[in-house]
Amino acid sequence: MAAMNMIEAINSAMDVALERDRAVTIFGQDVGYFGGVFRATDGLQKKYGASRVFDAPITEGGIVAVAVGMGAYGKRPVVEIQFADYIYPAADQLISEAARMRYRTGGEWWSPITVRSPYGGGIYGGQTHSQSPEGIFTHVAGLKTVIPSNPYDAKGLLLAAIEDDDPVLFFEPKRLYNGPFDGHHDRPVRPWAKHPASEVPEGHYIVPLGKAAVAREGTAVTVLAYGTMVHVALAAAEDSGIDAEILDLRTLVPLDLEAIKASVQKTGRCVVIHEATRTCGFGAELAALVQEHCFFELEAPVERVTGWDTPYPHAFEWEYFPGPKRLAEAMRRTIEI
Template sequence: MPQMSMIEAIRDAMDVKMAEDPNVLTFGEDVGYFGGVFRCTAGLQEKHGLHRCFDTPISEGGIIGIAIGMAANGLRPVAEIQFADYIYPAYDQIASEAARLRYRSNGDFSAPITIRTPVGGGIFGGPTHSQSPESLFTHIAGLKTIIPSNPYDAKGLLISAIESDDPVLFLEPKRLYNGPFDGDHETPSVSWKGHELGEVPSGRYTVELGKARTVSEGSDITIIAYGTMVWVAEAVAQNLGISADIIDLRSLVPLDIDAIEASVKKTGRCVILHEATRTSGFGAELMSLVQERCFYHLEAPIQRVTGWDTPYPHAQEWAYFPGQKRVTAAVRTALEAA
């Protein structure tokens, strides 16, 4: 089975769908000739032609507006927003047009649009290249929000997203593009050798949208994470030597609440991780759902480890991340509670 980085897996997913379906095309800033700033579309223009992989002006609202028109007329556009930080000028197009098109037209039109964009920090990009705005989009009815944590899932989820008849926001953790970090420069006690690449099948395969992945099974505690934080959760569980249910959500909307509920009812303890800021972050929604569904099974208060409630820092980037030290403290608090 081929070994791929997440960048290669994402590129392969688009290549597979573009070869299979002439209605699939991709575009965005620097997507064509240059192959994207992270090289996710490298070679696609040369292989599939200028009309199916091309550059656009620096106009995020225009990129998504064009994608909506294409989708309403039978195409399956994959639009790239160069960084998630740039997506806000397109917010109205996504929230008011793409997400509502099927409903407002009573099913006469649909919006099979996939919007790819890199999220999170890890490249010292500062406050305008490092944001994690997922919770702003999970609030929008009619929009699916996906975030992979490894190359295999990235390819399978992206193919599923392209084949979906509703709009999908596909968030790509840039720290994982070329392999995971341990999430904490201060305690890099877990070696990631061998994780830079993942086994990714050739050709078409799908990973179901709305289905979480159980990374490890255990009885002591449930750790819920997505994207980069999945790797931090694994490192903490390994270092502490605990028996942990680690759940990689993969899909925020639709959410696999059944997997979460079953795990927390089994372990009685829950820690939730995400890189985005704390207030109104997606972790708050997860806490509410766990509390509603698992209250009588909880043996300890739910713990949440997140980014700070500040504009994204530059010089303090690695302190901002929920690294092993902060996650370890939360896990110990949950385990030691009476």
């Protein structure tokens, strides 16, 4: 075991993958000599050489297109889109090529690619460095979507993604890169500072895709969360004194529906929280699934606590984020009905 923050755990996962499998290749903007804008690939080019860890031009569509071709040829490329906000030029390659490769060829070819990207706000990145586009891609059949909330899961899930034979989008919450931020506050408390690291195995291990984790056990209400919002939910439960059960989804596609059903059937109430905008956010899918599968156990309507339906409001970033106060109010509404 070693003390690692999320960036270090992600770096360790790629290090392990490169060492174990010659088919693994890493490329993207500034990931080689510079080691990535957030240092996630720091030292990997020096260790494995420029033929396996290398820089790419500023062309997201080209990066993913090359990855799709490499995957069909038998490689396992891990590419970085420098910010999730820049992923849209690659949308056609992800949706029309990577996601459909296995189906359109009758299983003759597939697309074992992993697309890493920092996502979400909280680092004063402005409108074009802070978006949360997971809801767009969870709609696409054939793509898997992973969002870790802690270093241990980040490493194990990334290794599982790299070894998976289908295309995986691996969104990394930037607010958690240096350790869990102080979730008790609706405003930042030095979000760029390093926090106490977590214990993470140095070698190879897997956190299976499609398996949620109970971050906190409780009986009063179920909170469905992922990424940064897991820490907001933990803080909300502690600050409010509400006996909430907090489920860390970890992967959105595939989704651990059985874990969701078990929790909601136990508590009878459910609140969904995510940073992305409300309309057509992934929380809407979660609310629909809970209603479909747990209708007779529900004691109150499913609540959603989300970002605003507006272009990313840089000047009001910390009002936009769902915080512990807003989440606690939603939990109380469900309990008091």
